[in-house]
Amino acid sequence: xxxMLRTLCLALAAIGFTAIPALAQDGPLxxxxxxxxxxxLPFAAPTFIAENPSAAxxxxxxxxxxxxxxxxxxxxxxxPQSAHIARVSNFDAPVSYADWKAINAQxxxxxxxxxxxxxxxxxxxxxxxxxxxxxxxxxxxxGGGSANWRRIAHKVADQVYARITGEGxxxxxxxxxxxxSGPKDQRLKRLxxxxxxxxxxxxxxxxxxxxxAPRFSPDGSRVLYTSYETGFPRIKMLDIxxxxxxxxxxxxxxxxxAPRFSPDGxTVIYSVEQGGNTDLYALALGSNQPVRLTTAPSIETxxxFSPDGSRVxxxxxxxxxxxxxxxxxxGGEPTRISFGEGRYGTPxxxxxxxxxxFTKQNAGRFHxxxxxxxxxxERLLTASFLDEGPTWAPNGRVIMFTRESxxxxxxxxxxxxxxxxxxxxxxxxxxxxxxxxxxxxxx
Amino acid sequence: MNKLxxxxxxxxxxxxxxxxxxDRFGAGGDGGAGAPGGITAASLGDxxxxxxxxxxxxxxxxxxxxxxxxxxxxxESQNVLAGQAQWxxxxxxxxxxxxxxxxxxxxxxxxxxxxxxxxxxxxEFLIAQGVSPARLRTVSYGKERPLAICxxxxxxAQNRRAVTVITVGGGV
Numbered sequence: 162x163x164x165m166l167r168t169l170c171l172a173l174a175a176i177g178f179t180a181i182p183a184l185a186q187d188g189p190l191x192x193x194x195x196x197x198x199x200x201x202l203p204f205a206a207p208t209f210i211a212e213n214p215s216a217a218x219x220x221x222x223x224x225x226x227x228x229x230x231x232x233x234x235x236x237x238x239x240x241p242q243s244a245h246i247a248r249v250s251n252f253d254a255p256v257s258y259a260d261w262k263a264i265n266a267q268x269x270x271x272x273x274x275x276x277x278x279x280x281x282x283x284x285x286x287x288x289x290x291x292x293x294x295x296x297x298x299x300x301x302x303x304g305g306g307s308a309n310w311r312r313i314a315h316k317v318a319d320q321v322y323a324r325i326t327g328e329g330x331x332x333x334x335x336x337x338x339x340x341x342s343g344p345k346d347q348r349l350k351r352l353x354x355x356x357x358x359x360x361x362x363x364x365x366x367x368x369x370x371x372x373x374a375p376r377f378s379p380d381g382s383r384v385l386y387t388s389y390e391t392g393f394p395r396i397k398m399l400d401i402x403x404x405x406x407x408x409x410x411x412x413x414x415x416x417x418x419a420p421r422f423s424p425d426g427x428t429v430i431y432s433v434e435q436g437g438n439t440d441l442y443a444l445a446l447g448s449n450q451p452v453r454l455t456t457a458p459s460i461e462t463x464x465x466f467s468p469d470g471s472r473v474x475x476x477x478x479x480x481x482x483x484x485x486x487x488x489x490x491x492g493g494e495p496t497r498i499s500f501g502e503g504r505y506g507t508p509x510x511x512x513x514x515x516x517x518x519f520t521k522q523n524a525g526r527f528h529x530x531x532x533x534x535x536x537x538x539e540r541l542l543t544a545s546f547l548d549e550g551p552t553w554a555p556n557g558r559v560i561m562f563t564r565e566s567x568x569x570x571x572x573x574x575x576x577x578x579x580x581x582x583x584x585x586x587x588x589x590x591x592x593x594x595x596x597x598x599x600x601x602x603x604x
Numbered sequence: 605m606n607k608l609x610x611x612x613x614x615x616x617x618x619x620x621x622x623x624x625x626x627d628r629f630g631a632g633g634d635g636g637a638g639a640p641g642g643i644t645a646a647s648l649g650d651x652x653x654x655x656x657x658x659x660x661x662x663x664x665x666x667x668x669x670x671x672x673x674x675x676x677x678x679x680e681s682q683n684v685l686a687g688q689a690q691w692x693x694x695x696x697x698x699x700x701x702x703x704x705x706x707x708x709x710x711x712x713x714x715x716x717x718x719x720x721x722x723x724x725x726x727x728e729f730l731i732a733q734g735v736s737p738a739r740l741r742t743v744s745y746g747k748e749r750p751l752a753i754c755x756x757x758x759x760x761a762q763n764r765r766a767v768t769v770i771t772v773g774g775g776v
Contacts, residue, residue: 437724439717506711567755
């Protein structure tokens with residue numbers, strides 16, 4: 162029984178990636194992430210067809226990355242190729258649904274890879290709902306330089322993820338973090354950036370000064386961070402493409418830290434310390450006129466904007482211990498939103514606006530948790546000796562954070578967990594790593 | 605070269621630096637960890653010479669400690685700081701950078717703010733004892749430069765500290 166195949170749109174692009182959007186077509190195949198997936202959905206990804214001999218290596222690698230992205234979510238389980246019955250020899254050949262059904266593959270991803278003489282890679286894929294015997298959305302192709310093969314693979318996986326979960330993808334994204342080395346009392350720290358899965362690490366600073374807590378601009382082109390280059394903590398802004406940094410407005414010798422961009426990228430909100438008191442300020446980039454947002458004698462730090470830019474969540478110890486507060490973006494009376502036992506810090510608003518992730522410290526343990534923006538429905542996702550500093554995946558469904566082990570030999574490592582608290586896993590990095598910040602989805 | 609690096613070189617040349625006191629990390633303005641290959645040498649001074657920074661560090665005491673999440677100076681700390689102030693008032697050629705530190709049981713940003721509070725508490729005490737504000741600066745390292753590296757209270761108590769680091773120059 163031949164399967165109806167929609168016309169695969171072909172497109173060319175001089176630079177970057179091109180993608181022809183698929184028609185929205187919700188099949189019965191669907192994972193709802195909020196519910197927490199206990200049994201991952203089995204899928205098959207036969208090695209993509211190499212359209213020419215030089216594409217063979219890429220075809221194999223692209224397939225592996227697509228499968229690893231999907232399996233890495235904990236929502237999907239790959240059926241090993243050794244168990245496959247059907248052999249896909251042609252990208253446009255009809256699908257033998259019965260053969261895939263026989264091995265209980267619920268989703269099938271097929272693809273092809275062509276390498277042009279100009280070094281451009283062209284990757285096509287299709288997704289099928291095996292049990293209903295239907296394609297899920299149209300076939301799609303991505304083109305780009307062969308050096309970007311991993312990004313192309315991530316884009317394919319993002320499409321598959323989005324079609325099955327109904328959520329945006331997050332695989333074609335990067336993470337800026339602090340790479341750590343050296344003993345605990347003389348830790349060397351340098352900024353680094355990598356793909357979300359730990360590949361393609363690039364160092365952005367040397368380790369001659371302590372650097373902390375990098376934060377992406379909304380377009381992913383710049384990073385704010387705190388550096389001890391001058392001997393004092395000061396905020397710097399780094400342009401990723403040119404790997405050059407500049408200091409933010411110099412507030413007459415005060416310590417500045419905990420910066421974060423506004424959703425439009427035009428404003429930086431951060432902490433300034435004066436005479437032992439730490440308050441929040443906002444600086445419109447290019448203005449050199451910081452605006453003071455809080456004036457309490459308590460510590461106000463770790464601010465994060467709501468995605469609509471109207472509010473700011475931050476931590477303050479004005480009640481006597483660290484707690485979370487929300488205030489209007491221009492300042493004004495903050496509303497406390499955390500009321501559970503223990504201390505709450507490092508709040509970060511989800512890019513979807515629905516949740517705030519935080520670090521909680523209680524009874525000698527640290528947790529990463531989430532709550533609604535009004536403080537309700539608090540849920541703790543992790544527990545360890547020291548978990549801190551959550552950052553959201555671009556789709557607001559996965560959180561990455563720092564986990565540090567105890568003792569003289571303790572070291573930091575990046576972990577990720579989904580918002581249901583499942584799929585806790587270490588993010589592979591060459592050495593110790595801390596303070597991750599997840600980029601938006603790349604264009 | 606920044607001003608503090610200059611001060612480090614200067615103190616090295618004069619042979620009176622406290623900057624490579626092995627009990628302290630992150631002293632001075634080089635961000636703590638020296639750049640690879642940047643080997644510096646500086647005399648500690650003679651701890652028996654009451655005019656030396658080594659005497660200040662070891663006999664008077666350059667460090668005061670704090671309770672968990674506190675920046676209150678205990679009576680014992682106030683005694684040490686009164687000694688620091690007296691020494692600084694008698695040695696106007698020196699300034700100081702007061703480093704505030706926290707233990708690892710806290711989030712990174714909060715600990716920077718907490719360390720700043722501790723450094724500021726020391727600064728205010730020294731000013732009240734007559735040391736010119738122009739000779740005192742503060743810096744917080746948060747939990748970035750622990751003195752002791754175990755993960756229990758014996759180490760945490762040593763890490764919740766403020767260290768007065770003597771530098772050459774009448775005003776920073």
